[in-house]
Amino acid sequence: MAAVAELSFLLFALINNIHAEERIIIANESDSFTYSLPEEADSCLISRFVGEEMLVLWNTSALWSQNSTAPEDLKQRLSVVSRDNISSYMIQNLTHSDSGQYQEKCWGNVTYERNITIIVCSMINRRKHIQVTGGETVDLPCEGAADNLDIQWLKSDSEYEDEIWTRVFGDSVTSVMDDVEGRSQEVKTSSGLRIYNLTLTRIKYYNCLLMNQQQCVSSHPVELDLPFELILHTVGETAVLQCPAAEFTDNQPPVWKKFSGTSYNSEVGKNYSLVLSSLQLNHSNFYSCQIYNHVQWYHLVVCPKSGPPAVELFSEGDNVTFRCRGWEEGRRPHWFIKSNQTEDRFLYLYDSTSHLKSRLNISKDDGLLILSNVSLEDTGEYWCVVYGPDTQCVSSSRTVLKSREPSGMDFTLYTVRSSLLPGLLVILCVVVVAVNQRTRRGEQRPAQTDS
Structure with a gap:
């Protein structure tokens, strides 16, 4: 099991006389639950429903007084933490008996009321x-x-x-x-x-x-x-993101938004295309285009400029090793492929839908990617993107995977050349022999004397 996770909920903007609303919190057995006193409230009353009866558990303004109604078992598991003049109340070592419906009523500058159901599970x-x-x-x-x-x-x-x-x-x-x-x-x-x-x-x-x-x-x-398309660029380039809806009117144009904080609430455009020129590292973000009921998501990754690509040649059935330049210990490389098979789109190699996933092995110790049993369908550009602690790209490198064997039209021309070459060599040899023989006969013919 993971380390004990503190379950907390965030209180949004408080409005006078908010109607009671049930929210459900799921907690793991033996974990803790934290209740934070609203910033604009002086004190709160916490109650619990037992059947039709509502029992008062504690009043935050008189929690530790002798007249406190809080059950002794709950008091022993309750701790209070104050930070920035806001008090938080943590119930530790939750058990199944803590499951149930609770009501919070707070007063002060505002009146706040909410019903919360806590469900304690044996396993999450x-x-x-x-x-x-x-x-x-x-x-x-x-x-x-x-x-x-x-x-x-x-x-x-x-x-x-x-x-x-x-x-x-x-x-x-x-x-x-x-x-x-x-x-x-x-x-x-x-x-x-x-x-x-x-x-x-x-x-x-x-x-x-x-x-x-x-x-x-x-x-x-x-x-x-939600499915999203990865767009990978380097600093200084221009990114063009397309809204997939081909038809829209001035009355309802597409709306482009980018991720900001905890939601996609920062509007950045209302055109069919979102053009981001002179890209910088801070342009890396999630962008969405919404029109009518359709939403298209993009993940734009901007990396520093990198050197020329490396080239790997293979024969079918080989195992190929790709090296991630710029990788260092403590940072996990992310590998992508761009090829005709992906319609020149970047696809994450470890995606569950990737046809390469079963043949991939990523070494965490040295940043190597090993692709086994390579075939012609695997040709393309393999990109390694290294992210820093702030999820920004710190480096990228690419390797072009090419077959040693020609394919397509090149293969046809190669076959024709290969079949003609022996015949041409025979003809050339015959010509060389004939020329040599004629030259020798000329040297052996006696020179004519002047009369």
């Missing part, structure tokens, strides 16, 4: 990534589902590491739900989640909880990754 599995495209039907698996366990599907729009979840289906009876992301339906035979006509404008997270009555056995998170 590694997040599964699924790459999707808009308009398709997607089946999300619920791994480990069994007939004797109940299933709960959750979703999150959060772009933070610690997501706050909501229920896909509003109640236990409904198993079909329509929303802006498409039509969701639980597949009874597999407990999976099927989403029809998927529409995505941001990364989406789902989570399948396996429940034994009211106790969470395991959590199975799934991330829907």
